[in-house]
Amino acid sequence: METLCYKQVEGIRILADVYPVDGQALPTVIFIHGGALIWGSRHDIQPAFVEALNLHGYPVVSIDYRLAPATKLPEILQDVEDAIRWVKAGCSGLVAVDPNQIAVMGSSAGGYLALNSGVFQCH
Numbered sequence: 858m859e860t861l862c863y864k865q866v867e868g869i870r871i872l873a874d875v876y877p878v879d880g881q882a883l884p885t886v887i888f889i890h891g892g893a894l895i896w897g898s899r900h901d902i903q904p905a906f907v908e909a910l911n912l913h914g915y916p917v918v919s920i921d922y923r924l925a926p927a928t929k930l931p932e933i934l935q936d937v938e939d940a941i942r943w944v945k946a947g948c949s950g951l952v953a954v955d956p957n958q959i960a961v962m963g964s965s966a967g968g969y970l971a972l973n974s975g976v977f978q979c980h
Contacts, residue, residue: 863943874899876907876917877952885960888919908979916952938977
């Protein structure tokens, strides 16, 4: 696992934990943590979940996003959209991502954010 900054806003580094696997142009899973949009972090992903996905050849990227109430929903959604763009571009060269095969999933509020990602224009 490697922790990388996928975005910086007003001096705040927003991080992602990347769990790579060897291969080229791989389908990749983005995980978004829950926490009612007010707490939680990328560390909330279950190790067994990451291990199972990696075992089957899927890199995993668990992201942070800015939290409410300091950050409003449109900016939180922008963080998620920016994370997806960053993953599609290969996570700063760490993973050979197939940009046409990205799965976005999450727990609780992360599931809500993942659902919203279906309307993003991440080209």
